[in-house]
Amino acid sequence: MRNIHVKVVSNQETAPLCFRMVLSGPFENFYLQPGQFIMLRIGNGYDPLLRRPFAAYKVKTLKGISLEIFYAVVGHGTRIMSRIRPDAELELLGPLGNGFRIPDRTTGALIVAGGMGIVPLRALIYKLLDTQIHSIHLFMGSKSASHLLFHKEFQDNEILLHVSTEDGSNGHHGLITELFSHFLENHPLKKDNNVCFTCGPSSMLQTVASIASRYRLPCQVSLESRMACGIGACLGCAVKLRNHSCSSSSPENYGRVCIDGPVFDAREVEW
Amino acid sequence: MRNIHVKVVSNQETAPLCFRMVLSGPFENFYLQPGQFIMLRIGNGYDPLLRRPFAAYKVKTLKGISLEIFYAVVGHGTRIMSRIRPDAELELLGPLGNGFRIPDRTTGALIVAGGMGIVPLRALIYKLLDTQIHSIHLFMGSKSASHLLFHKEFQDNEILLHVSTEDGSNGHHGLITELFSHFLENHPLKKDNNVCFTCGPSSMLQTVASIASRYRLPCQVSLESRMACGIGACLGCAVKLRNHSCSSSSPENYGRVCIDGPVFDAREVEW
Amino acid sequence: MVNLSTNTGGLTLKNPVIAASGTFGYGLEYCQYMDLNRLGGLIVKGLSLNPHLGNPPPRIIETTGGMLNSIGLQNIGVDAFIKEKLPLLRQYDVAIIVNIFGQTVEEYVKVARRLSEVEGINGVEINISCPNIKAGGIMFGKDPQQAGFLTKRVREATPLPLMVKLTPEARNISEVAQRVEDSGADSISLVNTFLGMAIDVETSKPLLATITGGLSGPAIKPIALRMVWEVAQAVSIPVVGSGGIASARDALEFIIAGAQAVQVGTANFINPAISVEIIEGIGKYLQDKKLKGIKQLVGSLKIPAHEKTSH
Amino acid sequence: MVNLSTNTGGLTLKNPVIAASGTFGYGLEYCQYMDLNRLGGLIVKGLSLNPHLGNPPPRIIETTGGMLNSIGLQNIGVDAFIKEKLPLLRQYDVAIIVNIFGQTVEEYVKVARRLSEVEGINGVEINISCPNIKAGGIMFGKDPQQAGFLTKRVREATPLPLMVKLTPEARNISEVAQRVEDSGADSISLVNTFLGMAIDVETSKPLLATITGGLSGPAIKPIALRMVWEVAQAVSIPVVGSGGIASARDALEFIIAGAQAVQVGTANFINPAISVEIIEGIGKYLQDKKLKGIKQLVGSLKIPAHEKTSH
Ligand SMILES: Cc1cc2nc3c(=O)[nH]c(=O)nc-3n(C[C@H](O)[C@H](O)[C@H](O)COP(=O)(O)OP(=O)(O)OC[C@H]3O[C@@H](n4cnc5c(N)ncnc54)[C@H](O)[C@@H]3O)c2cc1C
Ligand SMILES: Cc1cc2nc3c(=O)[nH]c(=O)nc-3n(C[C@H](O)[C@H](O)[C@H](O)COP(=O)(O)OP(=O)(O)OC[C@H]3O[C@@H](n4cnc5c(N)ncnc54)[C@H](O)[C@@H]3O)c2cc1C
Ligand SMILES: Cc1cc2nc3c(=O)[nH]c(=O)nc-3n(C[C@H](O)[C@H](O)[C@H](O)COP(=O)(O)O)c2cc1C
Numbered sequence A, B: 001m002r003n004i005h006v007k008v009v010s011n012q013e014t015a016p017l018c019f020r021m022v023l024s025g026p027f028e029n030f031y032l033q034p035g036q037f038i039m040l041r042i043g044n045g046y047d048p049l050l051r052r053p054f055a056a057y058k059v060k061t062l063k064g065i066s067l068e069i070f071y072a073v074v075g076h077g078t079r080i081m082s083r084i085r086p087d088a089e090l091e092l093l094g095p096l097g098n099g100f101r102i103p104d105r106t107t108g109a110l111i112v113a114g115g116m117g118i119v120p121l122r123a124l125i126y127k128l129l130d131t132q133i134h135s136i137h138l139f140m141g142s143k144s145a146s147h148l149l150f151h152k153e154f155q156d157n158e159i160l161l162h163v164s165t166e167d168g169s170n171g172h173h174g175l176i177t178e179l180f181s182h183f184l185e186n187h188p189l190k191k192d193n194n195v196c197f198t199c200g201p202s203s204m205l206q207t208v209a210s211i212a213s214r215y216r217l218p219c220q221v222s223l224e225s226r227m228a229c230g231i232g233a234c235l236g237c238a239v240k241l242r243n244h245s246c247s248s249s250s251p252e253n254y255g256r257v258c259i260d261g262p263v264f265d266a267r268e269v270e271w
Numbered sequence C, D: 001m002v003n004l005s006t007n008t009g010g011l012t013l014k015n016p017v018i019a020a021s022g023t024f025g026y027g028l029e030y031c032q033y034m035d036l037n038r039l040g041g042l043i044v045k046g047l048s049l050n051p052h053l054g055n056p057p058p059r060i061i062e063t064t065g066g067m068l069n070s071i072g073l074q075n076i077g078v079d080a081f082i083k084e085k086l087p088l089l090r091q092y093d094v095a096i097i098v099n100i101f102g103q104t105v106e107e108y109v110k111v112a113r114r115l116s117e118v119e120g121i122n123g124v125e126i127n128i129s130c131p132n133i134k135a136g137g138i139m140f141g142k143d144p145q146q147a148g149f150l151t152k153r154v155r156e157a158t159p160l161p162l163m164v165k166l167t168p169e170a171r172n173i174s175e176v177a178q179r180v181e182d183s184g185a186d187s188i189s190l191v192n193t194f195l196g197m198a199i200d201v202e203t204s205k206p207l208l209a210t211i212t213g214g215l216s217g218p219a220i221k222p223i224a225l226r227m228v229w230e231v232a233q234a235v236s237i238p239v240v241g242s243g244g245i246a247s248a249r250d251a252l253e254f255i256i257a258g259a260q261a262v263q264v265g266t267a268n269f270i271n272p273a274i275s276v277e278i279i280e281g282i283g284k285y286l287q288d289k290k291l292k293g294i295k296q297l298v299g300s301l302k303i304p305a306h307e308k309t310s311h
């Protein structure tokens, strides 16, 4: 966990308002677990002021090891970010947070990704494959076909892909949670050794968590929250958790997405 | 006078902390007089917030007409500017202000430039040469030899170059005003048809103005001031002028560098 | 078509965007860069009875997300304005509001009276909030009683729609607003600048010749918005919001918080055509949201349930 | 070598840079990113007698050059701090100052007393300026009399160096400062955050669950600096400046304006090692200017001649 100086190698639009940014820097001993994230300082001035959190992925290039991030332009900070030109120097803090945990004896994974939520899950998929877990169902939903990231990449893989789009331009016409729920209904699983991993909009996570709990499927959710520090100091990224400790009188407490998460056991979260 | 969108073609350091930025844009009917300036919006966010004023110069390139500016990195805004990469899009307001006036029957020019002050004077020199005024003495001072802009360009020209540096690394060791004063002492001029033009740090301008007045040499000074609007609306760029109008009771008033200047008759300025 | 028109107490504007005083000169400075006819209104630089020299330079300095100014209300005086600027300005189809100030109540009254004698002025904005002059200005704006008294006197002097511009430096801005309302103002505008300063560490000298100056720009927006929200709840006359508005979204925030109209100040310096972009952005927003007009939006802030109970 | 040490009323710091409360966790969060031993001091997150849950999310939102927060003083309580955090923190060579708050005067007194019973705490900062809790906090800081009373009671309860943290929302901050001085404070720190708000125009809902929150960061620096300058002239105990400090130059501005030390808050989020960079920058500045120490710089602002006469 360090603050390092990195350089933009490329920054290009790969889907409508979705950019891929490649960064070069001292990434030799930079170990990122799937689900962990980085905080990127966008520019050298005070606008945007705070760093922004992104999932990141290590890739090997001809020039050495690079870091790759995929981001959607959703507001002021990411808009400015989308205009950064190659060679620009940025600051990066990471790796941060706790990633997905693959329990021992896991044999299958049910992965539910909404929109940009696929980004950290992609790293997880490769890790699962590396760990010889080959029964992977990926449920991937997005606004439209053009917003389906890594779609081709996954098709070439041995994973089982289930796609939905809100406009019906690819796969199921509707929400990915519908597809997920429908699938579980029709395909009884050996539940003990299957794990559900999910990332996406908060409302989707909540639905996935409740579906998973219905099928007694262990479920790990990667949450998002606005962050200032990313290292547990500001308490800005609070998320309400169920309180298991007896020391406190209140039935709930606030966890920090940045350091207690971003990946939480779905049962811990007070939705 | 328009607000136009331009693109950075290049942005490179040509002398220590002095950058040349080339901009492409709709410059066909963009007529800049020497001494006029532009206001450049640096970046797309709010840092820096205000545009910065710069002298600009039209150059023909293979791709059409470009605008060239030379700027010193002196503070927050120019530091951020120095990190802008080619292809970035900026906004430009201009041409602004009143430039140098070459009076009819001018036969000779005495030009005194301090530091970056040479930038608007360079355009003036070419205009003078175009107007068939060939008796041009250029007094050019800077911190050190490496900060002398356009030095080579001017050496190749038919103008008479007088150089000073504060560290003695080129020409006279000392201030350019010393060289200017010394020259006038030893070279009586046909004063009527000579004009003095000057741009540089405020203290230098003041000295040049007083030397010029001693020799009854008409003198035009290009002033600098912090600016917000650049178009005469905010009254932020005020400079104290001597009041010639009888209507006002006060012996002085404030002029606006952006629209009443930046070039003023030295006698108008209340130093 | 959406209806952008709004009303700020006796004055109907074709849209809610007004150029703020002191940031738009006498209006004419901008006519090369934008179409003045597009504006809802335009407030000219603060005018006094006699021409005013203003403060010595340096008068401005940029700060993060904002700027400090200590112009000191330099102006050509009300008579020169009427003679030289108004005839030109009147040719545009835009509400012309004149910002006035004085060192004494009497001076405010005289300027207001003078403006009421001529054609083509649509409103008066009383500046009781300028931090950059030593007498008058903010003196009247900090204290509810003085603000009320001044408003009353100017009210008596002019039939023109009367907007009173408050300072965020008031000890209790809602109280000042209420007093101003009770004293006959047609609307309230806020905020003017915050008192700030900056120092040149190389020389240990203040960066403004007057040491302190007024802070404006996006930096102050969150505080300004909070104050507008508070004041809008405290009075029943229209409120005109300002402070750091630089985009349609910013303007919409103020409207949702309770402003009938907004003033755009410092942002004019960043982009001289910003007001037109803001007007277009508001129109587009209303259209996207399928709202018929501004009125449906004013004060539409949704308070979370848990906050409603505890207030 | 230049001497960076300074004194903030009964407490000698090896340099004038202190990490501000609430932006530095319990200190330990930062030890992977910087060397805590380098800091002049470190103020831990505001502590109350019992653990405090804090406000519902969303709790933060970025604004231009700043951020709003409504954390609501979530903390583990003074006992857990003493048991779990202090032993680890004490291993560093840095002045540990504990920020405290309460809903009642009695609660402040109890927390202060509890802290005085243990080893390793170098000072207490009384937070009478948090805008994010409904009872206590800012209530005490807005009114000179209440601020004075609270200070007096805490003063009686602890022999530890006592810093009182003022709110810029005070109706007259210099008056509050004087009262706090008279009531036995060893030093005064200012400013805490400004009350602000932000609205999501897509939903018409406030962007913070508590509607309003505290504005911090570079955006507020000019106002904070002006207040520090005013308060430094109004009191004779040391003043600790804060509000938007993000570089050595910013820190130097506050020192020149009259601060004996500074607190760095929001900037820690932008760069977790910023305090060290600021300390180094101040050292370099003193060296370049051939100054022997901080003391020569404190309050060295050069007032222009024309301003001296007219004040
Ligand atoms: C651990 C983590 C990992 C993330 N990884 C990625 C990623 O790989 N790719 C990607 O595109 N995005 C990712 N995000 C979300 C990303 O950080 C936000 O989209 C970004 O910060 C928005 O910045 P902005 O200035 O453009 O938006 P703002 O202008 O600040 O806000 C625009 C919109 O984005 C939402 N938003 C802002 N900040 C966040 C945030 N921190 N989390 C969620 N929503 C936010 C706001 O609610 C608002 O609706 C991640 C977030 C977290 C917490
Ligand atoms: C009409 C005009 C033409 C100019 N042309 C050029 C040019 O061709 N090349 C060039 O390098 N510079 C030029 N300048 C100066 C240039 O605008 C400033 O150097 C620049 O705005 C500084 O921005 P900054 O944010 O880096 O400095 P800041 O951080 O704002 O200030 C750093 C230092 O620069 C000084 N400064 C800041 N703004 C100005 C200003 N507007 N005028 C003078 N000094 C200032 C400050 O007093 C301070 O000492 C011109 C200025 C004017 C008014
Ligand atoms: C350079 C400048 C000059 C100003 N002059 C005046 C003035 O003459 N009268 C007045 O009432 N307000 C004046 N103001 C205040 C603005 O009208 C506006 O209230 C304030 O700047 C806040 O809005 P903003 O953040 O959009 O700029 C001035 C502001 C600036 C920046």
Ligand SMILES: Cc1cc2nc3c(=O)[nH]c(=O)nc-3n(C[C@H](O)[C@H](O)[C@H](O)COP(=O)(O)O)c2cc1C
Residues within 6 Å of the ligand: A234, A235, A236, D020, D021, D022, D023, D045, D046, D069, D071, D073, D099, D127, D130, D165, D191, D192, D193, D215, D216, D217, D218, D220, D242, D243, D244, D245, D263, D264, D265, D266, D267
């Ligand atoms: C997220 C956050 C939490 C804060 N928590 C506290 C706190 O617990 N106690 C306190 O006295 N001040 C608290 N503050 C105020 C800061 O200590 C500081 O006074 C303020 O942010 C202004 O300084 P800055 O602009 O450098 O951040 C907090 C500020 C922020 C941004």
Ligand code: FES
Residues within 6 Å of the ligand: A226, A227, A228, A229, A230, A231, A232, A233, A234, A235, A236, A237, A238, A256, A257, A258, A259
């Ligand atoms: S972002 Fe600061 S605690 Fe999580």
Ligand code: FES
Residues within 6 Å of the ligand: B226, B227, B228, B229, B230, B231, B232, B233, B234, B235, B236, B237, B238, B256, B257, B258, B259
């Ligand atoms: S910069 Fe605004 S009047 Fe000159």
